Amino acid sequence: MNIGTREEWLAARRELLAAEKEHTRRGDELARRRRALPRVAVEKEYGFDTEDGRKTLAELFDGRSQLLVYHFMFGPEYEAGCPSCSAIADGFNGIVPHLAHRADVTMLCVSRAPLAKLLAYRERMGWTFPWASSYGGDFNYDFATSRSEEALREGGEYNFAAYGDLAPALENPHVIASAQRSGTTPREYVKEAPGMSAFALADGVVYHTYSAYARGLDALWGAYQWLDRAPLGRNEEGSRAWQLRDRYESATTA
Numbered sequence: 001m002n003i004g005t006r007e008e009w010l011a012a013r014r015e016l017l018a019a020e021k022e023h024t025r026r027g028d029e030l031a032r033r034r035r036a037l038p039r040v041a042v043e044k045e046y047g048f049d050t051e052d053g054r055k056t057l058a059e060l061f062d063g064r065s066q067l068l069v070y071h072f073m074f075g076p077e078y079e080a081g082c083p084s085c086s087a088i089a090d091g092f093n094g095i096v097p098h099l100a101h102r103a104d105v106t107m108l109c110v111s112r113a114p115l116a117k118l119l120a121y122r123e124r125m126g127w128t129f130p131w132a133s134s135y136g137g138d139f140n141y142d143f144a145t146s147r148s149e150e151a152l153r154e155g156g157e158y159n160f161a162a163y164g165d166l167a168p169a170l171e172n173p174h175v176i177a178s179a180q181r182s183g184t185t186p187r188e189y190v191k192e193a194p195g196m197s198a199f200a201l202a203d204g205v206v207y208h209t210y211s212a213y214a215r216g217l218d219a220l221w222g223a224y225q226w227l228d229r230a231p232l233g234r235n236e237e238g239s240r241a242w243q244l245r246d247r248y249e250s251a252t253t254a
Contacts, residue, residue: 039207046139048132049115058206066105067199071145073192074111079183081121083242085194091222092129108132112140143211145195158193159213166190181244
C-alpha cells in the first residue's frame with residue numbers, strides 16, 4: 001500500500017494523466033486500424049432461429065448496415081449461460097437502442113443452444129437484447145467460438161493461434177466451477193468460447209470486418225472498466241469467480 005500526501009498524490013496523478021491520454025490516443029489509432037481491415041465477403045449461407053422466425057445472416061441486420069455479434073457461451077447441453085458471458089451481457093440492454101438509432105448498428109447475441117433455452121434464460125436474467133440460435137449450424141464453428149469433439153482431442157485455432165489437446169483444461173478448477181454454474185459438464189463447457197464479430201452489409205453482400213476473442217473482449221466488459229479504476233483493481237486473487245447475477249447471495253466462494 002502506497003501512502004502519501006495530497007501533494008504527492010496530485011503530482012503522481014498528473015504524471016499518470018499524461019500516460020492515460022497517450023493510451024487514449026493509441027486506442028483511437030487501434031480503432032482506425034480495425035476499421036481499415038480488409039472486408040471479406042461471407043459466402044456461406046447461415047441460418048438462425050430468432051423470435052421472428054428463421055433468418056439468414058443478412059436478415060439479422062434488421063434493415064441496418066452494420067451488425068455486431070457477441071458469441072455468447074451457451075451450448076446445447078448448458079442449462080444456463082456461462083457466468084462470465086452473463087456478466088458481460090448484463091451491460092447490453094441499455095446500449096442496444098443507442099447503437100441502432102445513433103450508428104445504424106444492430107447488436108445481438110448468438111449461441112448454439114436451442115432458441116427456447118436462450119429465451120427462457122434471457123427472461124430469467126431480465127434481459128431484452130435480441131438473441132439468435134445457430135443450433136445445428138456452422139456459424140459458431142466457422143467464427144472460432146465452438147469446438148467439435150475432434151478439436152478437443154486434436155486441437156484447433158482460437159484467438160488467431162493454434163491450441164492442442166484440451167484435456168488438461170477439463171481439470172482446471174475454474175473451468176469445473178464455471179461448468180457447474182452453467183449446468184453442464186467441463187467437457188461440454190469447453191466446447192464453447194467467447195468472442196465477438198462485426199459485419200457490414202452493402203448491396204446485399206455481407207462482409208466480415210472484425211473479430212476478437214479472449215482478452216480482446218476486456219474493453220467490452222463494463223464491469224472490468226470500473227474495476228480497473230478501483231483501489232484493488234480486478235481483485236482476482238484467491239477463489240473469487242464470476243457468478244450469475246441472481247446467484248451471488250447463495251453462492252459459495254468456489
